[in-house]
Every structure is written in C-alpha cells, then in structure tokens.
Amino acid sequence: MSIRHGLLALLSPEPRYGYQLRTEFEASTGATWPLNIGQVYTTLSRMERDGLVSPGEEDDQGRVVYMITEAGRAEMERWFSTPVAQADRPRDELVIKLAMAVTAPGVDVGRVVQTQRTATMATLQELTRAKRSAAGGTAQRLVLDSKIFQAEAEQRWLDHCEAVLAANTEGAQS
Amino acid sequence: MSIRHGLLALLSPEPRYGYQLRTEFEASTGATWPLNIGQVYTTLSRMERDGLVSPGEEDDQGRVVYMITEAGRAEMERWFSTPVAQADRPRDELVIKLAMAVTAPGVDVGRVVQTQRTATMATLQELTRAKRSAAGGTAQRLVLDSKIFQAEAEQRWLDHCEAVLAANTEGAQS
DNA sequence: ACAGCCATGTAACTTGTTACATGATTTT
DNA sequence: AAAATCATGTAACAAGTTACATGGCTGT
Structure with missing residues (x-):
C-alpha cells in the first residue's frame, strides 16, 4: 500500500494532476524505484473508487486535478501515526x-x-x-x-x- | 516470486502434496510468515499452468502429489544462481x-x-x-x-x- | 457425538505492473 | 518536419491473499 499512501500524502497539501504526481513521487523517493505513469492513473482510479480522492474540475490547461477527501485525509493521518509492523512486510x-x-x-x-x-x-x-x-x-x-x-x-x-x-x-x- | 520458488525448491528432492508443502515451508522459514494453505493450491495450479510442476498420480492415501518438471528444475537452478537485485525488491x-x-x-x-x-x-x-x-x-x-x-x-x-x-x-x- | 486436524480446492479480490493507444505541446 | 516531452487513460495480467465449501479421519 506504499504507492496509494504516497500519492495521498502528495495530494494532502494541495490538488495535483497525475503526471505531476509521478514527478513529485520520484523527486521524493529517488530514481531507484521508478514509478510507471500508467500506475499513477490506475491507482488514482482505485483511490477514487475507495473515496480517498476525488477529481475536481479541470485545470486552466485542461489537466485532471485530483484532490484528497476527508476520508483520504483521515487515512493519511492513520498511516503516518501507525508504525509499520513486522507482519506488514x-x-x-x-x-x-x-x-x-x-x-x-x-x-x-x-x-x-x-x-x-x-x-x-x-x-x-x-x-x-x-x-x-x-x-x-x-x-x-x-x-x-x-x-x-x-x-x-x-x-x-x-x-x-x-x-x-x-x-x-x-x-x-x- | 518467493512462494513459487520456495515451493519449487521443496519439490526438488522428491514429490510432495499440498498440505505437506505448507508444513515444510513454515518449518523452513518459521512461523513469522504464515502461509495460507489455500495459497499453496493456487500457487501449485499456476505453476502447473506454467509447466514448472505436474501432478502425478495420487498417493496410496489419495493425496495429490506434485512433482517438479524439467523446466521447473531449470527455473529453480536459475533462481539459486541469480542474486536478488536491488530493483527486484x-x-x-x-x-x-x-x-x-x-x-x-x-x-x-x-x-x-x-x-x-x-x-x-x-x-x-x-x-x-x-x-x-x-x-x-x-x-x-x-x-x-x-x-x-x-x-x-x-x-x-x-x-x-x-x-x-x-x-x-x-x-x-x- | 463432537471437536479438531488432515486434505483439497475455488471464487473473489487486492496491489502492483506494464504495454499500448491517443493526442497536445514544446523543442530541435 | 521530426523528436521529445507532457498528459491521460485502458486492457490485461501477475502474484499474493483470504474466505469459504467440502469431506475424511482421529481422538475424546
């Protein structure tokens, strides 16, 4: 569940569009774990399905901007305040x-x-x-x-x- | 691909049936990563589909015994002789x-x-x-x-x- | 009789992942 | 004009995982 939560965290300060999310994800975690751009969109769709994010209106440049929902923010906070357990690995x-x-x-x-x-x-x-x-x-x-x-x-x-x-x-x- | 290869390795000395594989897998790797028995069967099916194992005749006690194939043995040897790369993790x-x-x-x-x-x-x-x-x-x-x-x-x-x-x-x- | 282990299997689902299609915009 | 980058998305699959159904056998 690393990517889901990672994208969630990137969306927490302000809405972003998919392409931007990949760039920022790689900027944070480095080039060693490259993130396929397709995966950003599939993950966003699934997070939308789960009510964690919602696509707002389009950009002034026509880009699809997602924003975090209440539930998403709660999930993110839960993520940050819960340690990674041995069994999770x-x-x-x-x-x-x-x-x-x-x-x-x-x-x-x-x-x-x-x-x-x-x-x-x-x-x-x-x-x-x-x-x-x-x-x-x-x-x-x-x-x-x-x-x-x-x-x-x-x-x-x-x-x-x-x-x-x-x-x-x-x-x-x- | 850990479980696939793990089961393959367990099958390499001699044929085994599913239930036995779980027991031996857990005996080798310990109780910290419990292996759901259902997964043994799904994994065996998929390995059969991929030609790595084949179900032989039934046991004298009616248990379904799988054995490793040529391709399976080759794959296992490849596994043991190839290091785990950084990108694999x-x-x-x-x-x-x-x-x-x-x-x-x-x-x-x-x-x-x-x-x-x-x-x-x-x-x-x-x-x-x-x-x-x-x-x-x-x-x-x-x-x-x-x-x-x-x-x-x-x-x-x-x-x-x-x-x-x-x-x-x-x-x-x- | 009933609890519990032995034994097999399937259906359904999750996340991760890639290959491909498509088009706009920007750079060379 | 061609190549590269920006940008979105879909289809398809792999591997892992669990919940459930089913039945035989064993010990109490």
Whole structure:
C-alpha cells in the first residue's frame, strides 16, 4: 500500500494532476524505484473508487486535478501515526532463498551466499557513488541512506550465514 | 516470486502434496510468515499452468502429489544462481512513509520516527526472545537472524534520520 | 457425538505492473 | 518536419491473499 499512501500524502497539501504526481513521487523517493505513469492513473482510479480522492474540475490547461477527501485525509493521518509492523512486510526473497538452499539437498549454499555477496557489494558501491554525487533533497538522501544501511546489514547477515554454515558442516549436522 | 520458488525448491528432492508443502515451508522459514494453505493450491495450479510442476498420480492415501518438471528444475537452478537485485525488491513502506513525511508540510516527522522506533524496538525484543527459546533448525535460525539484523539496521537508520532532521531544522532548510 | 486436524480446492479480490493507444505541446 | 516531452487513460495480467465449501479421519 506504499504507492496509494504516497500519492495521498502528495495530494494532502494541495490538488495535483497525475503526471505531476509521478514527478513529485520520484523527486521524493529517488530514481531507484521508478514509478510507471500508467500506475499513477490506475491507482488514482482505485483511490477514487475507495473515496480517498476525488477529481475536481479541470485545470486552466485542461489537466485532471485530483484532490484528497476527508476520508483520504483521515487515512493519511492513520498511516503516518501507525508504525509499520513486522507482519506488514512482504516476504524477503533472499531470506527465503537461503532458507530453501539450506533445506534442500544438493544445493551449494556457499555458492548462493557468494553470488549474493558479490551482487550486494556492487550495489553498495553504486549506492555510495550515488550518495557522493549528492543530488536531491533531504528525503532522497534519507532513502539512499536507508538502502545503504540495508545493504550493509545484508552483507553482515551473509557473513553470519557463512560462519553458521561452516560451524555446522565441521561439527554435527543440525 | 518467493512462494513459487520456495515451493519449487521443496519439490526438488522428491514429490510432495499440498498440505505437506505448507508444513515444510513454515518449518523452513518459521512461523513469522504464515502461509495460507489455500495459497499453496493456487500457487501449485499456476505453476502447473506454467509447466514448472505436474501432478502425478495420487498417493496410496489419495493425496495429490506434485512433482517438479524439467523446466521447473531449470527455473529453480536459475533462481539459486541469480542474486536478488536491488530493483527486484519491493518498495519499502517505511522508507516511503518517511520520505513523504519529510516532503509533505504539516506532518510531524519526529513523531513518525518515534512511533516507528518504539515499534521496531518491541519487535527486536520479541525476536531476541524467540531466538533465545531457540526452536527450529538452521534455516529457521538464519531467518530469525536476518530479521534481527534488519530491525537493527532500521533502528540505526531511524537514529540517523533524527540526526539529519535535527541538523536540518537548526540550520538552513534543504 | 463432537471437536479438531488432515486434505483439497475455488471464487473473489487486492496491489502492483506494464504495454499500448491517443493526442497536445514544446523543442530541435 | 521530426523528436521529445507532457498528459491521460485502458486492457490485461501477475502474484499474493483470504474466505469459504467440502469431506475424511482421529481422538475424546
């Protein structure tokens, strides 16, 4: 529900039209998660269906301007004041992959870990480079930082996995 | 595509029936991401449609046993040998929420951060408790560890956000 | 008898996502 | 004139998810 709420938040200060929303969404969250323009319109339609936004009159330039409704504002406030719970998060593909690699016989877990480590390292370097070039405002920088923190945590976890697996094979099977 | 591939991996050593797949999936990944049994069957149907699995004959006890196909095995190997890329990951709701909180006027970002920090702290304690009780095999333990690493990274990032925002309000706006 | 687990399945829905069609305006 | 950008929208699909229907078997 990230996009819905994101658009809702962008509409909260004042009405906007679809194309503008994409631009501003990407300006806030950065270029790493590009937002297809079609999706803006589908999401707006669905939010209209759910009573969160309503299309006002057209622009002076004929653009369709949406504005947030009462219900939409309430939903936005609920969103900001409710923490993201553990259960809300999507399943982590890497974690499932490793769990399966450990479980399934005949899979070289070490190789899976190594492959991922290389990729994550490359990601990390790219992110660091992006951070050095330092375009964008506070929001974009924080998004970048989040990705860096997450990639670093992933590296540490991969190290940890290797250590655990090494200890497992040398000693008894678990 | 985590569940598809997860089921595929579980089917790789030998054929299984649906109910069994749920049990084993949860045994590998832990109870934190419960898997609805209905989903196992829908996913199996779709995988059959895509030629990744095929229902063999019934069990001696009348259970519908699925087995992995050639194409399924190839897909599984591709999965294990391909790293999870940055672009593959879903949008992070918390990150978007904070980016929007920073961007939108009239939102108390500090409160959003605090609310999340409290929740994440509670999560972390719960995870640590779960780890101490230490049921489950290697896979489950690694999944738990991953969640702990991620929660810790999230706490660090929230701290970092606060620091950046404090520096921002005391000095000039960015 | 009844509760609860084992077991399979389907219908319906959500969000996310893309490919495509269409046209106006602006830049080169 | 052609290319690019601005702007709106639709059709179609994927994957995940749940609620429900159905029935057999097991333990109390």
